[in-house]
Amino acid sequence: MNNNPINPNEKEVKNEQTIEINNSKKNNQMKCPSCGASELVPNPKTGKLRCNYCYTEFDGKELEGVEKNLKKLKGKRKGTGTKNIKEGANDVVTLKCGSCGAEVVIDTQNAPHARCHWCRSILSINSQIENGAIPDVILPFQTPKEVAQQKINDFVGKRNFFANPTFKKEFTTENIMGVYFPYVLVDGNCHAKLSGKGEHLVRSYTTGSGDNKKTYYDADLYKVERDFDITIDDLTIETNSNRLDKTSNTQTNNIINSIMPFDTENCIEYQSNYLIGYSSERRDVNIDDLEAKVNAELKDIAKYAAKEDAKFYDRGIKWESEDFKIIGSQWLAAYLPVWLYSYQEVKGNKKVLHYVAVNARTNETMGSxxxxxxxxxxxxxxxxxxxxxxxxxxxxxxxxxxxxxxxxxxxxxxxxxxxxxxxxxxxxNKSARHVYEKETKKEVTNMKRVDELLEHKKGLRNSMMEGRNENELIGEKTEVVRQKKEKNILK
Ligand SMILES: [Zn+2]
Ligand SMILES: [Zn+2]
CATH class of the missing domain: 1.10.287 (Helix Hairpins)
Known part of the structure; x- marks a missing residue:
């Protein structure tokens, strides 16, 4: 099956082995192992599911089949939640209630769970439907609403004097929303080899006086090479087309991006009951369309690791060749929890949607x-x-x-x-963003270094190396080309 005939990486993709990671959860009901009730809802204080009858709490279970040792990754492993979205896939699913046998219709446009009209049991959709609504894993809300309200109040309170008066009058955290946003988590087992030149400052001095005062720099020029293996753990990228657009003039999406990272190592197997009481935004981007961006960001992370290893070059590094190879990768679709305050500012015929967002795991807060x-x-x-x-x-x-x-x-x-x-x-906070190249977890091994002195340079006028490029990122600028786009759903 290939519905992307112009993919330049097609050959590569075909040679790779794609392993599906299956979610073992079935549709219908999750029952309390202690008393058998189906009334399992999230406890906002602990993030765990709780039985409303006997108050037993359960820990979520890790998704099976996920490779933990990233060095072993070869080819592609993908969760079933990363499958392409079928245009026109049916959002409505009919389930048979396990308690009373009635047929229950669930419209996944609203939520992937519903109560049986007859016996009030909770029924939920957990296995894949091709509309992007069901991810592989979920990270439950852990920050209670009151804490998020306090964080948002503090953030706005510190920005009171110059705040728009209408906003000040209307501001309240009463209606903040707990939203599960869709992301893809990518692990990579990669190899990088960067070579170029670097400069190390030896001394700086000033000559002349008054208007003729000039500063000069002496620096040593080196040949630099860094050749290493790197594993990258849970690079996290938005999979809703709205959220991916971080330079939008009408929505401050960069705010939501900037509260990353999440403690994604604590993700558990997806179960629709975790969504009860919260909103969710659906994935509307095909994971294949994100491939170029993912590859570019993985490479940026490796480039950053090389820079971290070559701090001696304090005047900068000019990489002349950058070889980067992804040996294996693992992709999972995830729902991650965010408390969101939003406010629409109207200026004439211009509308801007401002967000204040709280990471519902780490409490990191950012806003506009x-x-x-x-x-x-x-x-x-x-x-x-x-x-x-x-x-x-x-x-x-x-x-x-x-x-x-x-x-x-x-x-x-x-x-x-x-x-x-x-x-x-x-x-x-227009420039706030998730600093993925630095904040994504990684491990560097088998580092081979070349640091060869080429030349003592004297009397340079620039305080930094000319043509340095060690800080240039490509992932940030890589656009996600969508094949088709019809729906954007925020419920
Ligand atoms: Zn129970
Ligand atoms: Zn029923």
Missing amino acids: VPINTPLLLLISTIIEIICGTLGLFLFLTTASDDNDKSIGFLLLFAAGFIFYGYIYSRYR
């Missing part, structure tokens, strides 16, 4: 607060006038013969703009 732009402009202008005038006065009355002083004047002249930029970024 709408700004009172006229007030911020006014204060920035006042600062600009006062500091600019002061700067001008000092500039005219002080003999300028010093670099440091010129920088001081420059700061004074730009004070209003600097203030504006500082407040804007503090309230809106």
Whole structure:
């Protein structure tokens, strides 16, 4: 089966062995092992499922068939939850109630679970349906709503003065939503070999005085090579097309991205009962379409590891060749828990949806607060006038013969703009993101190093190496090309 005829990696993919990891859970009812009741709902205080009759709590079970030793990964292993979405797949599933025998219709557009109308038993869909609604694993909510409310209140409270007045009036954490967002978790068993040149600072010195003052740098140029094995554990990427669009002008999706990482090592086998009382957003992106982005991010992580190993090159590294090979990978579809506050700001005919998000495992919080732009402009202008005038006065009355002083004047002249930029970024957090290249778990082994002195360079004018590229990322910029897109569902 191949519905992606233009995939350039097709040959490669065909040669790889794809192993399916099956979820053993069946549809219908999960019953309490102590008393047999089907009334199993999540306890928001512990994240575990609890029987509403006998109050027994259960630990979730790990998904079977997942390879733990990432060094053993060869080819591709994929959870059944990562299967392509079939356009027009039926969202409605009919189940036979295990308690009373009635036929119960579950519309998975609303939720993958429902109560039997006759006996009130909870019925749930746990095996795969081809609409992206059922993942392989889930990480249950562990942060209670009150804690998330407090986090959101604190975050917004610290951004009160310049907040938009309508927002201030309407802000309440009463209606925050617990949402399971869809992600793909990717493990990689990889090999990387990077080679290029690096510079190490030997000394810096200043010559001349006054306006002719100049700083020079002496540096040693090396040939650098890093050749190593690397395993990468649970690279986490959004699988809803809305959430993937982190530069959107209408939704602050980068906020939700930035509260990663999650403790994904504690994911358990998916069971629909965990969703009771929470919302969920459905996966609408095919995992195959994410392949280029995943490969690029895995490579970025390896590149970051090489940089971490070559800290000696404090003026930078210019990699000239970057070989990267994925020997094996493992893919699982997951639901991860987020408490979400959202607020729609309307400016004329422009609408921006601001989020404040709390990671419901680690409590990491990030948000975007709408700004009172006229007030911020006014204060920035006042600062600009006062500091600019002061700067001008000092500039005219002080003999300028010093670099440091010129920088001081420059700061004074730009004070209003600097203030504006500082407040804007503090309230809106537009550049907040999950620093995947650093925050994803990894293990480097069999490191082989080449560090060969090539040249003593003297009298360089740049404080950093020219053409350095050790910080360039490709995964962030890799767009996800969708084959088709019809539905975006947020319930
Ligand atoms: Zn029970
Ligand atoms: Zn029933």
